[in-house]
Amino acid sequence: xxxxxxxxxxxxxxxxxxxxxxxxxxxxxxxxxxxxxxxxxxxxxxxxxxxxxxxxxxxxxxxxxxxxxxxxxxxxxxxxxxxxxxxxxxxxxxxxxxxxxxxxxxxxxxxxxxxxxxxxxxxxxxxxxxxxxxxxxxxxxxxxxxxxxxxxxxxxxxxxxxxxxxxxxxxxxxxxxxxxxxxxxxxxxxxxxxxxxxxxxxxxxxxxxxxxxxxxxxxxxxxxxxxxxxxxxxxxxxxxxxxxxxxxxxxxxxxxxxxxxxxxxxxxxxxxxxxxxxxxxxxxxxxxxxxxxxxxxxxxxxxxxxxxxxxxxxxxxxxxxxxxxxxxxxxxxxxxxxxxxxxxxxxxxxxxxxxxxxxxxxxxxxxxxxxxxxxxxxxxxxxxxxxxxxxxxxxxxxxxxxxxxxxxxxxxxxxxxxxxxxxxxxxxxxxxxxxxxxxxxxxxxxxxxxxxxxxxxxxxxxxxxxxxxxxxxxxxxxxxxxxxxxxxxxxxxxxxxxx
Numbered sequence: 001x002x003x004x005x006x007x008x009x010x011x012x013x014x015x016x017x018x019x020x021x022x023x024x025x026x027x028x029x030x031x032x033x034x035x036x037x038x039x040x041x042x043x044x045x046x047x048x049x050x051x052x053x054x055x056x057x058x059x060x061x062x063x064x065x066x067x068x069x070x071x072x073x074x075x076x077x078x079x080x081x082x083x084x085x086x087x088x089x090x091x092x093x094x095x096x097x098x099x100x101x102x103x104x105x106x107x108x109x110x111x112x113x114x115x116x117x118x119x120x121x122x123x124x125x126x127x128x129x130x131x132x133x134x135x136x137x138x139x140x141x142x143x144x145x146x147x148x149x150x151x152x153x154x155x156x157x158x159x160x161x162x163x164x165x166x167x168x169x170x171x172x173x174x175x176x177x178x179x180x181x182x183x184x185x186x187x188x189x190x191x192x193x194x195x196x197x198x199x200x201x202x203x204x205x206x207x208x209x210x211x212x213x214x215x216x217x218x219x220x221x222x223x224x225x226x227x228x229x230x231x232x233x234x235x236x237x238x239x240x241x242x243x244x245x246x247x248x249x250x251x252x253x254x255x256x257x258x259x260x261x262x263x264x265x266x267x268x269x270x271x272x273x274x275x276x277x278x279x280x281x282x283x284x285x286x287x288x289x290x291x292x293x294x295x296x297x298x299x300x301x302x303x304x305x306x307x308x309x310x311x312x313x314x315x316x317x318x319x320x321x322x323x324x325x326x327x328x329x330x331x332x333x334x335x336x337x338x339x340x341x342x343x344x345x346x347x348x349x350x351x352x353x354x355x356x357x358x359x360x361x362x363x364x365x366x367x368x369x370x371x372x373x374x375x376x377x378x379x380x381x382x383x384x385x386x387x388x389x390x391x392x393x394x395x396x397x398x399x400x401x402x403x404x405x406x407x408x409x410x411x412x413x414x415x416x417x418x419x420x421x422x423x424x425x426x427x428x429x430x431x432x433x434x435x436x437x438x439x440x441x442x443x444x445x446x447x448x449x450x451x452x453x454x455x456x457x458x459x460x461x462x463x464x465x466x467x468x469x470x471x472x473x474x475x476x477x478x479x480x481x482x483x484x485x486x487x488x489x490x491x492x493x494x495x496x497x498x499x
Contacts, residue, residue: 001144001145001148001149002148002263002264002267002268003264004149004152005148005149005150005151005152005155006260006263006264008151008152008155008156009151009155009256010256010260010322011155011159012155012158012159012162013253013256013322013323014322014323014325015158015159015162015163016158016162016176017253017323017325017328017329018323018325018326018328018329019162019163019166019167019172019328020162020166020172020176020328021249021328021329021330021333022245022246022249022250022253022329022330022333022336022337023245023246023249024107024109024110024113024245025113025171025172025173026172026173026246026248026249027110027241027245027246027247027248027249028104028109028110028113028114028117028171028173029113029114029117029172029173029176029177030237030248030249030252031097031100031101031104031110031114031237031241031248032097032114032115032117032118032121032173032177033117033121033176033177033180034100034233034234034237035089035096035097035100035118035122036089036118036121036122036124036125036128038233038234039082039085039089039125040125040128040129040132042219042223043078043081043082043085043125043129043132047219047223048078048129048132048133048136048215048219049132049133049135049136051214051215051216051217051218051219052074052133052136052215053136053139053140054218055070055211055214055215055218056070056071056074056136056137056140056211057140058211059211060140060141064199067200068199068200070211070212071137071200071202072202072203072204072205073205073206073207073211073212074133074211074212074215075130075133075202075203075204075205076204076205076206076207077206077212077216078129078130078133079126079129079130079204080206082125082126082129082130083126085125086122086123086125086126089118089122089125090118090119090122090123093115093118093119093122094111094115096118097111097114097115097118098111100234100237100238100241101114101237101238101241102238102241102242103238103239103240103241103242103243104241107245110241110245113171113173113174114173116171116173116174116177117171117173117174117176117177118177120174120177120178120180120181121177121178121180121181123181123184124180124181124183124184126184127181127184127185127187127188128184128187128188130188130202131150131184131187131188131191133202134147134188134191134192134194134195134202135147135150135191137195137198137200138191138194138195138198141198141200143194143198146190146191146194147191150187150190150191151187153183153186153187153190154180154183154184154186154187155183156183157179157180157182157183157186158176158179158180158183159179160179161175161176161178161179161182162175162176162179165178165179231378232377232378232381232382232401232404235381235382235385236251236385236397236398236400236401239385239386239389239397240394240397243389243393243394244393246333246336247336247393247394249333250333250336250337250340250394251340251394251397251398253319253323253337254319254337254338254340254341254344254398255340255344255398257311257318257319257322257341258311258341258344258345258348261303261304261307261311261348262348262351262352262355265303265304265307265352266304266351266352266355267355269296269299269300269352269355269356270355270356270359273292273293273296273356273359276292277289277292277293277359277360277362277363278362278363280292280363281363281364286421289360289363289421290421290422290423290425291425293356293357293360293416293421293422294422294424294425296356297353297356297357298431300349300352300353300356301349301431301432301435302435302483302488303352304348304349304352304353305349305435305436305439306435306438306439306442306475306479307348308345308346308348308349309439309442309443310442310446310472310475311341311342311345311348312342312345312346313443313446313447313450314446314450314468314471314472315338315339315341315342315345316334316335316338316453316456316457317450317456317464317467317468317471318338318341318468319334319337319338319341320334320338320456320457320459320464321456321461321464321465321467321468323337324457324464325461331457334457335453335457336394338453339395340394340395340397340398341398342395343392343395343396343398343399343402344398344401344402345402346399346402346403347401347402347403347404347405347406349406349409350402350405350406350407350408350409350410351405351409353409353412353413354405354408354409354412357409357412357413357416358370358412360412360416360421360422361412361416364421369415370412373408373411373412373415374408376407376408376411377404377405377407377408377411378404380400380403380404380407381400381401381403381404384396384399384400384403384404385397385400385401388400431488434483434486434487434488435483435488437482437486438478438479438480438482438483438486439479441478441479441482442475442476442478442479442482445474445475445478446471446474446475449470449471449474450471451467
Protein backbone atom coordinates (compact mmCIF):
# COMPACT_ATOMS: atom_id res chain seq x y z
CA UNK A 1 0.00 0.00 0.00
CA UNK A 2 2.92 2.34 0.71
CA UNK A 3 4.32 1.55 -2.74
CA UNK A 4 0.92 2.34 -4.32
CA UNK A 5 0.89 5.62 -2.40
CA UNK A 6 4.37 6.50 -3.70
CA UNK A 7 3.36 5.72 -7.27
CA UNK A 8 0.27 7.94 -6.97
CA UNK A 9 2.51 10.69 -5.59
CA UNK A 10 4.77 10.35 -8.61
CA UNK A 11 1.75 10.63 -10.93
CA UNK A 12 0.68 13.72 -8.99
CA UNK A 13 4.06 15.35 -9.54
CA UNK A 14 3.99 14.49 -13.25
CA UNK A 15 0.59 16.15 -13.63
CA UNK A 16 1.63 19.26 -11.69
CA UNK A 17 4.89 19.52 -13.66
CA UNK A 18 3.06 19.46 -16.97
CA UNK A 19 0.08 21.61 -15.95
CA UNK A 20 1.85 24.20 -13.77
CA UNK A 21 5.51 23.79 -14.72
CA UNK A 22 8.25 25.63 -12.84
CA UNK A 23 7.03 29.21 -13.07
CA UNK A 24 6.05 31.72 -10.42
CA UNK A 25 2.81 29.92 -9.50
CA UNK A 26 4.59 26.59 -9.00
CA UNK A 27 7.26 28.21 -6.84
CA UNK A 28 4.58 30.00 -4.80
CA UNK A 29 2.62 26.80 -4.16
CA UNK A 30 5.65 24.73 -3.16
CA UNK A 31 6.78 27.43 -0.72
CA UNK A 32 3.30 27.72 0.81
CA UNK A 33 2.89 23.95 1.05
CA UNK A 34 6.12 23.55 3.04
CA UNK A 35 4.82 25.66 5.95
CA UNK A 36 1.84 23.51 7.08
CA UNK A 37 3.93 20.44 6.22
CA UNK A 38 6.54 21.65 8.72
CA UNK A 39 3.89 21.64 11.46
CA UNK A 40 2.40 18.38 10.19
CA UNK A 41 5.71 16.63 10.90
CA UNK A 42 5.36 17.71 14.52
CA UNK A 43 1.63 17.31 15.18
CA UNK A 44 1.04 14.58 12.61
CA UNK A 45 2.94 11.41 11.82
CA UNK A 46 6.20 12.68 13.32
CA UNK A 47 6.65 13.64 16.95
CA UNK A 48 3.02 13.05 17.93
CA UNK A 49 2.86 9.49 16.61
CA UNK A 50 6.18 8.58 18.25
CA UNK A 51 4.80 9.74 21.61
CA UNK A 52 1.19 8.58 21.19
CA UNK A 53 1.68 4.96 20.08
CA UNK A 54 3.59 3.62 23.14
CA UNK A 55 1.21 5.34 25.59
CA UNK A 56 -1.88 4.16 23.71
CA UNK A 57 -0.47 0.61 23.59
CA UNK A 58 0.14 0.66 27.34
CA UNK A 59 -3.32 2.03 28.22
CA UNK A 60 -5.07 -0.38 25.84
CA UNK A 61 -3.26 -3.35 27.38
CA UNK A 62 -4.91 -2.47 30.70
CA UNK A 63 -8.49 -1.69 29.69
CA UNK A 64 -10.35 -0.90 26.43
CA UNK A 65 -12.69 1.54 28.17
CA UNK A 66 -9.76 3.56 29.50
CA UNK A 67 -8.21 3.42 26.04
CA UNK A 68 -11.35 4.89 24.45
CA UNK A 69 -11.44 7.65 27.06
CA UNK A 70 -7.78 8.37 26.41
CA UNK A 71 -8.39 8.57 22.65
CA UNK A 72 -11.30 10.99 23.19
CA UNK A 73 -9.27 13.29 25.45
CA UNK A 74 -6.28 13.07 23.13
CA UNK A 75 -8.42 13.94 20.10
CA UNK A 76 -9.90 16.92 21.95
CA UNK A 77 -6.55 18.31 23.08
CA UNK A 78 -4.74 17.71 19.81
CA UNK A 79 -7.71 19.02 17.83
CA UNK A 80 -7.82 22.21 19.89
CA UNK A 81 -4.08 22.83 19.53
CA UNK A 82 -4.02 22.37 15.75
CA UNK A 83 -7.28 24.31 15.31
CA UNK A 84 -5.74 27.32 17.07
CA UNK A 85 -2.56 26.95 15.00
CA UNK A 86 -4.63 26.76 11.81
CA UNK A 87 -6.47 29.97 12.68
CA UNK A 88 -3.26 31.77 13.59
CA UNK A 89 -1.56 30.51 10.43
CA UNK A 90 -4.42 31.77 8.28
CA UNK A 91 -4.39 35.19 9.93
CA UNK A 92 -0.62 35.63 9.85
CA UNK A 93 -0.06 34.01 6.43
CA UNK A 94 1.62 37.11 4.87
CA UNK A 95 4.20 37.26 7.65
CA UNK A 96 4.85 33.53 7.53
CA UNK A 97 5.53 33.65 3.79
CA UNK A 98 7.92 36.57 4.30
CA UNK A 99 9.65 34.65 7.09
CA UNK A 100 10.13 31.42 5.14
CA UNK A 101 10.59 32.98 1.69
CA UNK A 102 12.09 36.39 2.40
CA UNK A 103 13.25 36.67 -1.19
CA UNK A 104 9.62 37.02 -2.30
CA UNK A 105 9.34 40.48 -0.74
CA UNK A 106 10.69 41.99 -3.94
CA UNK A 107 8.50 39.72 -6.10
CA UNK A 108 4.86 40.79 -5.51
CA UNK A 109 3.34 38.15 -7.80
CA UNK A 110 4.94 35.27 -5.90
CA UNK A 111 4.31 36.87 -2.51
CA UNK A 112 0.57 37.35 -3.12
CA UNK A 113 0.16 33.91 -4.71
CA UNK A 114 2.00 32.13 -1.87
CA UNK A 115 0.04 34.06 0.77
CA UNK A 116 -3.33 33.26 -0.80
CA UNK A 117 -2.40 29.59 -1.18
CA UNK A 118 -1.21 29.37 2.42
CA UNK A 119 -4.45 30.88 3.73
CA UNK A 120 -6.49 28.35 1.80
CA UNK A 121 -4.53 25.28 2.85
CA UNK A 122 -3.61 26.03 6.47
CA UNK A 123 -6.74 24.26 7.83
CA UNK A 124 -5.24 21.16 6.20
CA UNK A 125 -3.05 21.01 9.32
CA UNK A 126 -6.14 20.33 11.45
CA UNK A 127 -7.34 17.51 9.18
CA UNK A 128 -3.99 15.82 8.63
CA UNK A 129 -3.09 15.87 12.34
CA UNK A 130 -6.26 13.93 13.19
CA UNK A 131 -5.58 11.68 10.18
CA UNK A 132 -2.16 10.90 11.69
CA UNK A 133 -3.75 10.14 15.06
CA UNK A 134 -6.31 7.89 13.39
CA UNK A 135 -3.53 6.13 11.48
CA UNK A 136 -1.54 5.60 14.68
CA UNK A 137 -4.58 4.01 16.33
CA UNK A 138 -5.24 1.73 13.36
CA UNK A 139 -1.57 0.67 13.17
CA UNK A 140 -1.56 -0.13 16.88
CA UNK A 141 -4.64 -2.35 16.60
CA UNK A 142 -3.13 -4.18 13.61
CA UNK A 143 -4.67 -2.41 10.60
CA UNK A 144 -1.71 -1.25 8.49
CA UNK A 145 -3.29 -1.12 5.05
CA UNK A 146 -5.76 1.73 5.66
CA UNK A 147 -3.22 4.30 6.97
CA UNK A 148 -0.76 3.33 4.21
CA UNK A 149 -3.27 3.81 1.39
CA UNK A 150 -4.84 7.01 2.80
CA UNK A 151 -2.28 9.44 1.23
CA UNK A 152 -3.45 8.30 -2.21
CA UNK A 153 -6.60 10.39 -1.62
CA UNK A 154 -4.53 13.56 -1.21
CA UNK A 155 -2.66 12.77 -4.41
CA UNK A 156 -5.93 12.22 -6.29
CA UNK A 157 -7.29 15.53 -4.96
CA UNK A 158 -4.17 17.37 -6.13
CA UNK A 159 -4.30 15.70 -9.55
CA UNK A 160 -7.94 16.73 -10.00
CA UNK A 161 -7.25 20.29 -8.84
CA UNK A 162 -4.34 20.59 -11.30
CA UNK A 163 -6.42 19.23 -14.18
CA UNK A 164 -9.79 20.86 -13.45
CA UNK A 165 -9.30 23.89 -11.20
CA UNK A 166 -5.93 25.30 -12.28
CA UNK A 167 -6.97 26.07 -15.90
CA UNK A 168 -10.06 27.97 -14.69
CA UNK A 169 -8.50 30.02 -11.87
CA UNK A 170 -6.26 33.06 -12.08
CA UNK A 171 -3.84 31.58 -9.53
CA UNK A 172 -2.75 27.99 -10.13
CA UNK A 173 -1.17 28.06 -6.64
CA UNK A 174 -4.60 28.69 -5.09
CA UNK A 175 -6.12 25.92 -7.21
CA UNK A 176 -3.60 23.41 -5.87
CA UNK A 177 -4.15 24.74 -2.34
CA UNK A 178 -7.86 23.91 -2.62
CA UNK A 179 -6.80 20.41 -3.66
CA UNK A 180 -4.66 20.08 -0.52
CA UNK A 181 -7.52 21.25 1.72
CA UNK A 182 -10.05 18.92 0.10
CA UNK A 183 -7.57 16.05 0.19
CA UNK A 184 -7.03 16.50 3.94
CA UNK A 185 -10.78 16.44 4.64
CA UNK A 186 -11.32 13.36 2.46
CA UNK A 187 -8.48 11.48 4.18
CA UNK A 188 -10.03 12.15 7.60
CA UNK A 189 -13.50 11.08 6.46
CA UNK A 190 -12.08 7.94 4.84
CA UNK A 191 -10.56 6.65 8.09
CA UNK A 192 -13.59 7.21 10.31
CA UNK A 193 -15.52 4.01 9.36
CA UNK A 194 -12.45 1.90 10.04
CA UNK A 195 -11.99 3.54 13.46
CA UNK A 196 -15.68 2.90 14.20
CA UNK A 197 -15.26 -0.78 13.29
CA UNK A 198 -12.31 -1.03 15.71
CA UNK A 199 -14.25 0.75 18.45
CA UNK A 200 -12.07 3.85 18.57
CA UNK A 201 -14.02 6.46 16.61
CA UNK A 202 -12.70 9.92 17.48
CA UNK A 203 -15.12 11.66 19.87
CA UNK A 204 -13.16 14.72 21.00
CA UNK A 205 -13.44 15.72 24.64
CA UNK A 206 -11.70 18.65 26.28
CA UNK A 207 -9.94 18.18 29.55
CA UNK A 208 -6.67 16.44 30.39
CA UNK A 209 -5.99 13.04 31.85
CA UNK A 210 -2.72 11.46 32.92
CA UNK A 211 -1.96 9.49 29.73
CA UNK A 212 -2.65 12.43 27.42
CA UNK A 213 -0.41 14.67 29.54
CA UNK A 214 2.32 12.04 29.18
CA UNK A 215 1.98 12.12 25.40
CA UNK A 216 2.63 15.85 25.23
CA UNK A 217 5.56 15.47 27.63
CA UNK A 218 7.08 12.76 25.44
CA UNK A 219 6.51 14.90 22.36
CA UNK A 220 8.92 17.64 23.46
CA UNK A 221 12.27 15.91 22.69
CA UNK A 222 10.81 14.29 19.58
CA UNK A 223 9.53 17.68 18.39
CA UNK A 224 13.02 19.11 18.68
CA UNK A 225 14.60 16.20 16.82
CA UNK A 226 12.11 16.34 13.95
CA UNK A 227 12.33 20.14 13.81
CA UNK A 228 16.04 19.86 13.08
CA UNK A 229 15.38 18.01 9.82
CA UNK A 230 12.54 20.34 8.87
CA UNK A 231 14.62 23.44 9.58
CA UNK A 232 17.07 22.21 6.94
CA UNK A 233 14.23 22.09 4.41
CA UNK A 234 12.98 25.54 5.34
CA UNK A 235 16.48 27.04 5.17
CA UNK A 236 16.83 25.65 1.66
CA UNK A 237 13.45 27.14 0.71
CA UNK A 238 14.40 30.51 2.20
CA UNK A 239 17.66 30.69 0.24
CA UNK A 240 16.02 29.39 -2.94
CA UNK A 241 13.47 32.23 -2.75
CA UNK A 242 16.30 34.66 -3.59
CA UNK A 243 17.24 32.73 -6.73
CA UNK A 244 15.75 32.88 -10.21
CA UNK A 245 12.14 31.81 -10.75
CA UNK A 246 11.94 28.05 -11.00
CA UNK A 247 14.62 27.29 -8.40
CA UNK A 248 12.12 26.17 -5.73
CA UNK A 249 10.34 23.97 -8.27
CA UNK A 250 13.57 22.42 -9.60
CA UNK A 251 14.53 21.47 -6.06
CA UNK A 252 11.06 20.07 -5.38
CA UNK A 253 10.90 17.86 -8.47
CA UNK A 254 14.43 16.52 -8.03
CA UNK A 255 13.88 15.92 -4.31
CA UNK A 256 10.76 13.88 -5.11
CA UNK A 257 12.76 11.56 -7.37
CA UNK A 258 15.51 11.22 -4.78
CA UNK A 259 12.90 10.47 -2.08
CA UNK A 260 11.39 7.59 -4.06
CA UNK A 261 14.01 4.94 -3.17
CA UNK A 262 14.25 6.41 0.33
CA UNK A 263 10.49 6.22 0.80
CA UNK A 264 10.10 2.72 -0.60
CA UNK A 265 13.23 1.10 0.89
CA UNK A 266 14.62 3.39 3.60
CA UNK A 267 11.34 3.89 5.43
CA UNK A 268 10.45 0.20 5.13
CA UNK A 269 13.81 -0.85 6.55
CA UNK A 270 13.57 1.69 9.38
CA UNK A 271 10.03 0.47 10.19
CA UNK A 272 11.35 -3.07 10.59
CA UNK A 273 14.55 -2.19 12.42
CA UNK A 274 13.24 0.01 15.27
CA UNK A 275 10.77 -2.43 16.87
CA UNK A 276 13.18 -5.32 16.24
CA UNK A 277 16.04 -3.49 17.95
CA UNK A 278 13.77 -2.50 20.84
CA UNK A 279 12.73 -6.12 21.31
CA UNK A 280 16.32 -7.37 21.19
CA UNK A 281 17.43 -4.64 23.61
CA UNK A 282 14.73 -5.60 26.10
CA UNK A 283 16.03 -9.17 26.02
CA UNK A 284 19.43 -7.92 27.15
CA UNK A 285 21.39 -9.47 24.29
CA UNK A 286 24.07 -6.98 23.22
CA UNK A 287 25.43 -9.43 20.66
CA UNK A 288 22.04 -9.85 18.94
CA UNK A 289 21.55 -6.06 18.97
CA UNK A 290 24.86 -5.51 17.19
CA UNK A 291 24.17 -8.31 14.70
CA UNK A 292 20.79 -6.84 13.80
CA UNK A 293 22.40 -3.45 13.14
CA UNK A 294 25.05 -5.17 11.04
CA UNK A 295 22.39 -6.94 8.98
CA UNK A 296 20.51 -3.68 8.39
CA UNK A 297 23.68 -1.80 7.38
CA UNK A 298 24.49 -4.45 4.78
CA UNK A 299 21.04 -4.01 3.30
CA UNK A 300 21.60 -0.24 3.11
CA UNK A 301 24.82 -0.69 1.13
CA UNK A 302 23.26 -3.37 -1.05
CA UNK A 303 20.29 -1.23 -2.15
CA UNK A 304 21.21 2.43 -1.56
CA UNK A 305 24.63 2.40 -3.27
CA UNK A 306 23.36 1.21 -6.69
CA UNK A 307 20.37 3.54 -6.35
CA UNK A 308 22.79 6.45 -5.80
CA UNK A 309 24.90 5.54 -8.85
CA UNK A 310 21.87 4.93 -11.08
CA UNK A 311 20.19 8.23 -10.15
CA UNK A 312 23.41 10.14 -10.87
CA UNK A 313 23.96 8.45 -14.24
CA UNK A 314 20.31 8.58 -15.29
CA UNK A 315 19.43 12.03 -13.92
CA UNK A 316 18.54 13.58 -17.29
CA UNK A 317 16.80 10.44 -18.64
CA UNK A 318 14.69 10.21 -15.47
CA UNK A 319 13.71 13.87 -15.32
CA UNK A 320 12.95 14.11 -19.03
CA UNK A 321 11.02 10.83 -19.17
CA UNK A 322 8.94 11.49 -16.06
CA UNK A 323 8.34 15.24 -16.10
CA UNK A 324 8.88 16.50 -19.65
CA UNK A 325 5.58 15.38 -21.16
CA UNK A 326 4.59 18.80 -22.51
CA UNK A 327 6.16 22.13 -23.46
CA UNK A 328 5.26 23.49 -20.00
CA UNK A 329 8.26 21.61 -18.59
CA UNK A 330 11.08 22.93 -20.79
CA UNK A 331 14.51 21.57 -21.73
CA UNK A 332 16.04 24.08 -19.32
CA UNK A 333 13.79 22.75 -16.54
CA UNK A 334 15.07 19.24 -17.31
CA UNK A 335 18.69 20.37 -17.11
CA UNK A 336 18.20 22.36 -13.89
CA UNK A 337 16.19 19.63 -12.14
CA UNK A 338 18.64 16.93 -13.25
CA UNK A 339 21.64 18.82 -11.89
CA UNK A 340 19.88 19.15 -8.52
CA UNK A 341 19.01 15.43 -8.62
CA UNK A 342 22.70 14.56 -9.05
CA UNK A 343 23.57 16.66 -6.01
CA UNK A 344 20.76 15.15 -3.93
CA UNK A 345 21.69 11.61 -4.99
CA UNK A 346 25.16 11.98 -3.47
CA UNK A 347 23.46 11.86 -0.06
CA UNK A 348 21.08 8.91 -0.58
CA UNK A 349 23.34 6.38 1.17
CA UNK A 350 23.91 8.80 4.05
CA UNK A 351 20.19 9.55 4.43
CA UNK A 352 19.20 5.88 4.57
CA UNK A 353 22.11 5.10 6.92
CA UNK A 354 20.70 7.68 9.35
CA UNK A 355 17.31 5.94 9.22
CA UNK A 356 19.00 2.70 10.32
CA UNK A 357 21.58 4.10 12.76
CA UNK A 358 19.25 6.45 14.66
CA UNK A 359 17.00 3.55 15.79
CA UNK A 360 20.14 2.10 17.36
CA UNK A 361 19.80 4.94 19.88
CA UNK A 362 15.99 5.17 20.05
CA UNK A 363 15.68 1.44 20.80
CA UNK A 364 17.87 2.01 23.88
CA UNK A 365 15.71 5.02 24.86
CA UNK A 366 18.56 7.41 24.06
CA UNK A 367 16.88 10.30 22.24
CA UNK A 368 19.33 13.03 23.22
CA UNK A 369 22.37 11.70 21.33
CA UNK A 370 20.82 11.57 17.84
CA UNK A 371 19.23 14.98 18.48
CA UNK A 372 22.61 16.50 19.39
CA UNK A 373 24.20 14.96 16.31
CA UNK A 374 21.25 16.17 14.25
CA UNK A 375 21.91 19.72 15.44
CA UNK A 376 25.52 19.44 14.28
CA UNK A 377 24.33 18.21 10.88
CA UNK A 378 21.82 21.07 10.73
CA UNK A 379 24.55 23.64 11.36
CA UNK A 380 26.72 22.02 8.68
CA UNK A 381 23.80 22.19 6.24
CA UNK A 382 23.07 25.85 6.97
CA UNK A 383 26.71 26.93 6.67
CA UNK A 384 27.31 24.96 3.47
CA UNK A 385 24.02 26.17 1.97
CA UNK A 386 25.03 29.79 2.49
CA UNK A 387 28.46 29.12 0.95
CA UNK A 388 27.41 26.88 -1.95
CA UNK A 389 24.37 28.87 -3.06
CA UNK A 390 26.63 31.76 -4.11
CA UNK A 391 28.45 29.65 -6.72
CA UNK A 392 26.15 26.71 -7.47
CA UNK A 393 22.73 28.35 -6.99
CA UNK A 394 19.98 25.76 -6.32
CA UNK A 395 22.40 22.86 -6.91
CA UNK A 396 24.48 24.08 -3.98
CA UNK A 397 21.45 23.81 -1.69
CA UNK A 398 20.94 20.17 -2.71
CA UNK A 399 24.63 19.38 -2.28
CA UNK A 400 24.62 20.89 1.22
CA UNK A 401 21.75 18.57 2.21
CA UNK A 402 23.72 15.55 0.96
CA UNK A 403 26.93 16.46 2.79
CA UNK A 404 25.00 17.15 6.00
CA UNK A 405 23.36 13.71 5.72
CA UNK A 406 26.77 12.07 5.48
CA UNK A 407 28.01 14.06 8.50
CA UNK A 408 24.96 12.88 10.44
CA UNK A 409 25.49 9.25 9.43
CA UNK A 410 29.23 9.23 10.16
CA UNK A 411 28.76 10.77 13.61
CA UNK A 412 25.99 8.30 14.52
CA UNK A 413 28.08 5.37 13.29
CA UNK A 414 31.18 6.54 15.15
CA UNK A 415 29.25 6.94 18.39
CA UNK A 416 27.71 3.45 18.17
CA UNK A 417 31.12 1.92 17.48
CA UNK A 418 32.82 3.99 20.18
CA UNK A 419 30.26 2.88 22.78
CA UNK A 420 30.65 -0.71 21.52
CA UNK A 421 26.93 -0.88 20.84
CA UNK A 422 27.78 -1.89 17.29
CA UNK A 423 30.65 -4.25 16.56
CA UNK A 424 30.99 -4.98 12.82
CA UNK A 425 30.91 -8.66 11.96
CA UNK A 426 33.61 -10.28 9.86
CA UNK A 427 33.33 -10.24 6.10
CA UNK A 428 32.65 -6.56 5.47
CA UNK A 429 35.69 -6.07 3.21
CA UNK A 430 34.70 -8.92 0.91
CA UNK A 431 31.07 -7.82 0.95
CA UNK A 432 31.97 -4.26 -0.09
CA UNK A 433 34.27 -5.50 -2.88
CA UNK A 434 31.44 -7.61 -4.30
CA UNK A 435 28.91 -4.75 -4.12
CA UNK A 436 31.37 -2.29 -5.72
CA UNK A 437 32.10 -4.79 -8.49
CA UNK A 438 28.39 -5.24 -9.21
CA UNK A 439 27.84 -1.46 -9.14
CA UNK A 440 30.74 -0.99 -11.58
CA UNK A 441 29.25 -3.52 -13.98
CA UNK A 442 25.88 -1.76 -13.77
CA UNK A 443 27.48 1.66 -14.31
CA UNK A 444 29.38 0.43 -17.41
CA UNK A 445 26.15 -0.93 -18.90
CA UNK A 446 24.24 2.31 -18.23
CA UNK A 447 27.05 4.39 -19.74
CA UNK A 448 27.28 2.15 -22.79
CA UNK A 449 23.54 1.96 -23.55
CA UNK A 450 22.54 5.51 -22.65
CA UNK A 451 22.84 8.57 -24.91
CA UNK A 452 23.98 12.21 -24.60
CA UNK A 453 21.61 14.49 -22.70
CA UNK A 454 20.40 16.45 -25.77
CA UNK A 455 19.23 13.20 -27.38
CA UNK A 456 17.06 12.38 -24.37
CA UNK A 457 15.52 15.85 -24.28
CA UNK A 458 14.62 15.87 -27.99
CA UNK A 459 13.37 12.25 -28.19
CA UNK A 460 9.65 11.49 -28.22
CA UNK A 461 7.87 10.59 -25.00
CA UNK A 462 7.46 6.95 -26.05
CA UNK A 463 11.13 6.65 -27.01
CA UNK A 464 12.28 8.12 -23.69
CA UNK A 465 10.03 5.93 -21.57
CA UNK A 466 10.86 2.68 -23.37
CA UNK A 467 14.57 3.50 -23.45
CA UNK A 468 14.60 4.36 -19.75
CA UNK A 469 12.68 1.20 -18.85
CA UNK A 470 15.25 -0.87 -20.75
CA UNK A 471 18.11 0.82 -18.91
CA UNK A 472 16.49 0.33 -15.51
CA UNK A 473 15.69 -3.34 -16.03
CA UNK A 474 19.01 -4.02 -17.74
CA UNK A 475 20.94 -2.32 -14.95
CA UNK A 476 19.03 -4.26 -12.27
CA UNK A 477 19.62 -7.59 -14.02
CA UNK A 478 23.35 -6.92 -14.37
CA UNK A 479 23.71 -5.70 -10.78
CA UNK A 480 21.90 -8.58 -9.10
CA UNK A 481 23.33 -11.07 -11.62
CA UNK A 482 26.90 -10.10 -10.77
CA UNK A 483 26.09 -10.27 -7.05
CA UNK A 484 24.71 -13.77 -7.53
CA UNK A 485 27.79 -14.90 -9.43
CA UNK A 486 30.03 -13.44 -6.70
CA UNK A 487 28.19 -15.45 -4.05
CA UNK A 488 25.67 -13.00 -2.55
CA UNK A 489 22.46 -15.07 -2.57
CA UNK A 490 18.99 -13.63 -1.90
CA UNK A 491 18.23 -16.54 0.42
CA UNK A 492 21.24 -15.67 2.56
CA UNK A 493 20.21 -12.02 2.71
CA UNK A 494 16.75 -12.94 3.94
CA UNK A 495 18.05 -15.02 6.83
CA UNK A 496 17.46 -13.64 10.31
CA UNK A 497 20.57 -11.90 11.67
CA UNK A 498 20.95 -14.27 14.63
CA UNK A 499 21.15 -17.18 12.19
